[in-house]
Amino acid sequence: MKINGQHYRTIWLAQDGWRVVVIDQTRLPFRFETVALGSSEQAADAIRNMVVRGAPLIGATAAYGVALAMRADASDTALDAALALLGATRPTAVNLRWALARMRRVVTPLAPAARVEAAYGEAAAICDEDVALCRAIGGHGLPLVREIAARKPAGQPVNILTHCNAGWIATVDWGTALAPIYLAHDAGIPVHVWVDETRPRNQGAALTAYELGAHGVPHTVITDNAGGHLMQRGQVDLVIVGTDRTTAAGDVANKIGTYLKALAAHDNGVPFYVALPSPTIDWSIRDGLRDIPIEERAGREVTHLAGLAEDGEVRAVRVVAPGSAVANPAFDVTPARLVTGLITERGVCAASSEGLAGLFPDLACGAAA
Numbered sequence: 001m002k003i004n005g006q007h008y009r010t011i012w013l014a015q016d017g018w019r020v021v022v023i024d025q026t027r028l029p030f031r032f033e034t035v036a037l038g039s040s041e042q043a044a045d046a047i048r049n050m051v052v053r054g055a056p057l058i059g060a061t062a063a064y065g066v067a068l069a070m071r072a073d074a075s076d077t078a079l080d081a082a083l084a085l086l087g088a089t090r091p092t093a094v095n096l097r098w099a100l101a102r103m104r105r106v107v108t109p110l111a112p113a114a115r116v117e118a119a120y121g122e123a124a125a126i127c128d129e130d131v132a133l134c135r136a137i138g139g140h141g142l143p144l145v146r147e148i149a150a151r152k153p154a155g156q157p158v159n160i161l162t163h164c165n166a167g168w169i170a171t172v173d174w175g176t177a178l179a180p181i182y183l184a185h186d187a188g189i190p191v192h193v194w195v196d197e198t199r200p201r202n203q204g205a206a207l208t209a210y211e212l213g214a215h216g217v218p219h220t221v222i223t224d225n226a227g228g229h230l231m232q233r234g235q236v237d238l239v240i241v242g243t244d245r246t247t248a249a250g251d252v253a254n255k256i257g258t259y260l261k262a263l264a265a266h267d268n269g270v271p272f273y274v275a276l277p278s279p280t281i282d283w284s285i286r287d288g289l290r291d292i293p294i295e296e297r298a299g300r301e302v303t304h305l306a307g308l309a310e311d312g313e314v315r316a317v318r319v320v321a322p323g324s325a326v327a328n329p330a331f332d333v334t335p336a337r338l339v340t341g342l343i344t345e346r347g348v349c350a351a352s353s354e355g356l357a358g359l360f361p362d363l364a365c366g367a368a369a
């Protein structure tokens with residue numbers, strides 16, 4: 001999407017044709033800085049430290065991490081080491097495992113001399129495909145917004161709540177949850193987005209607000225605890241969130257707090273949709289609560305908050321009483337029964353085995369029974 005009128009993807013090749021440039025998302029929204037990754041180790045660090053984040057972008061970065069590894073050493077040993085290093089960075093987003101498995105399938109059969117070009121080509125293909133998948137998600141989600149707009153008084157915006165950041169910054173471009181919102185806005189449908197700040201990393205306040213603002217989409221940042229209150233008062237017409245892993249039966253892992261929004265939406269009759277590209281579906285599992293690994297991140301993310309100080313510097317300050325224990329589960333699981341529907345690149349379906357198999361018979365064939 002565009003920043004100050006200039007189009008960007010979130011990941012691209014440097015002028016030298018081999019380093020991989022990413023936007024440092026830990027610096028947004030106050031600084032727009034890029035980082036050129038020159039090794040699989042640097043790619044792994046970028047994923048682990050959330051310089052890049054968002055399930056599809058994690059997968060894309062890992063794919064290029066394999067290409068960087070092959071450029072340094074195209075041996076089987078180096079390939080296995082890179083796959084292990086990158087695979088160990090973050091446990092929840094299944095796109096990471098999906099991208100690495102795809103890179104392994106493409107690279108392993110090749111002679112070392114052919115591996116670098118093939119790896120870079122496959123990583124580029126993963127990125128191009130993600131752009132197309134997310135644009136298609138936008139197209140399939142747009143009618144949902146249009147239908148609600150048609151039922152509202154002329155000029156009244158469709159009020160959409162979203163959690164965390166599932167925008168173009170979380171993908172290669174377009175985003176997942178925000179893609180229908182961008183298309184609705186661009187089509188002239190009045191929309192307004194309630195942006196959950198999304199503690200502790202504040203991806204909503206820092207990233208979703210940043211990208212919606214850059215695109216001119218009206219939005220209001222709210223505390224994570226305000227969403228239910230707004231739904232009770234009829235101020236939310238629709239909830240659209242992203243996901244890091246959705247099971248073959250439609251259980252949804254997403255940023256911590258998503259489950260609470262789904263409960264509030266269910267209690268208030270607010271449609272709750274999850275937007276996802278098919279690489280975010282884990283066909284090997286059905287029970288999300290039992291089988292999706294939930295990342296536990298460092299306690300410092302809870303005890304400290306980064307922001308722009310009065311002197312213009314970005315600093316972290318402690319917000320928790322010294323000596324208090326903290327816990328930091330980074331995701332939770334929303335059971336399929338609380339999900340109104342899944343917005344995918346092939347259409348909208350029920351959050352169920354039948355719904356997903358109906359859209360993806362080619363992928364569901366090996367799904368967990």
Ligand SMILES: CSC[C@H]1O[C@H](OP(=O)(O)O)[C@H](O)[C@@H]1O
Pocket residue numbers: 053054055056163164165166167170171175176177203241242243244254255256330
């Ligand atoms: C389109 S995937 C976005 C998904 O990823 C985020 O997690 P994180 O920022 O930790 O990578 C969040 O769960 C978003 O919904």
